[in-house]
Amino acid sequence: MGLDEIDTPYTAIDLARLQTNLERHRLRCQTQAIAFRPHAKTHKIPELAKLQLEHGAIGITLATIGEAEVFVDAGIDDIFLAYPLWLTPHKADRLGALTKNARITIGVDSxxxxxxxxxxxxxxxxxFMIEIDSGHHRSGTSPNDVLAIAxxxxxxxxxxxxxxxxxxHSYNPEVKDQASIDEVEALTTACDALESAGFEVKVKSGGSTPSSQTTSDYLSETRAGVYTLGDAQQLELGTCGLDDIALSVxxxxxxxxxxTVIVDAGSKIMAADKAPWATGHGRVLANIDARITAMSEHHATVVYPDEHSAPALGELIQVVPNHVCNAVNLVDQVAVIEDGGIVQWWSVAARGKNS
Known part of the structure; x- marks a missing residue:
């Protein structure tokens, strides 16, 4: 099926680019001597998670119990919920049900x-995995306070x-590489305290896509997730090139x-994320110099270097969201593209599973 046979806008994944990204990450982690447990909240698609496992992932990372229910139902049996959870009896029952078919690990920070x-x-x-704050200052305990939790x-x-x-904080271009140093220092402090007190630390988990090139082998696993599909943020952080980006609208x-052109895709399919350092609301897959300069709910303004390079009325273009994780969560399914045509559709099965 041709790309022009589907009413626009719609979200698509280039299968060849995806496969290349998966293999590149596998080789990078192999060279770094680090296992990888990718964060599948990036895509929320069981088929894609299974491809990650085929490329060597030891399991997957997720954000919520609802996401875990979807992926366990799809046959994935090793899941880490990488956040502290505050459990109600109902949530505890749901976690317990998951353990019948999968190894389930959750985060704790107090x-x-x-x-x-x-x-x-x-x-x-x-x-249980104890979360350490290494500089992002979201959740996580101080590395000096881990013993009480253990x-x-x-x-x-x-x-x-x-x-x-x-x-x-690797998403800040000014400290992107420093973040890898910070995580090792924080984990080292925590592990030294734990091991000195007689606790065995089997897993040291960290990493992110922006810091993937500098992730240290002090870690035993990395949880980077955006590497699979790429986005405009990763392009501007220098994590990927335009030809590496697998997801577009x-x-x-x-x-x-x-x-200047107006396209029929806006924040309701691309999301509205724009980091303070971003040069626009998104990019154009076929033109490195074009920028999305304004975003409405159903339309976006795209400025090209000159009138000659701007596409014609009625022409299809592929635009790249700033933040792929939020963009995927806005659609029920994505088209899978191979050799210039749509070969299948993948359901975003964990979309909206926020609890």
Whole structure:
């Protein structure tokens, strides 16, 4: 099926580029001597997660119990929920149900949240990773405060699997490479304290797509996720090239004046993310110099270097969202493109599974 046989706008994944990205990441992690457990909240697509496993992933990372339910139903049996959870009895029951078919690990960053998990879960095979703050300052305990959490896990007879961090400040271009140093320093401090107290740290988990080139082999696994598809943020951070970006939104030029065109894709399919350092609201796959300069709900303004390079009215172009994770979450399915045509559709099965 040709790209012009589907009404625009719609979201598409270039299969060849995706496969190249998966293999590149596998080889990079192999060279770095680090296992990888990619964050599948980036795409929320079981078929894509299975491709990641085929390319060597040891499991996947997710954000919510709802996402885990979707992926376990799809046959994926090793999942890490990389955030602290505050469990209600119902959420605890849902986690318990998942453990019948998968190894489930969750994050914890305080004694209070651990006590909550112990009370609601009771005897459980759910494993726990202690989250360390390495500079992103979202969730995570200080690396100097890990012993109390580890001891609480031991006191309750719960399984301590290791430590993890998220160097989210790698999304700041001024400190992108420093983030890899920060995560090693924080994890080292935490692990030294734990091991000195007699706790075995089996897993040291971290990483992000912007810091993937500088991730240290002190880590035992990386959880980068955006590497699969790429986006305009990664392009501007220097993490990928334009030819590496596998996901785009197919859209039609509906208005034109000089070097500026209006397309029928806006924030309701591309999302509205724009980092302070971003040069626009998105990019154009076929023209490195074009920028999306304004975004409405259903339309976007794209400025080209000159009138000659701007596409004609009615022409299809492929635009690149700034943040792929949010863009994928706005659609029910994505077209899979191979050799210039649509060969199948993948359901964004975990879309909207926010709890």
């Amino acid at each position: 004694v209070a949240s651990l006590e909550n998990s112990a009370q609601t879960l009771g005897a459980t095979s759910v494993e 001891q609480a896990l031991a006191d309750h007879g719960l399984t301590f699997a290791g430590v993890f961090t998220y160097p989210g 197919i859209t039609t030029v509906v208005s034109k004046r000089g070097d």
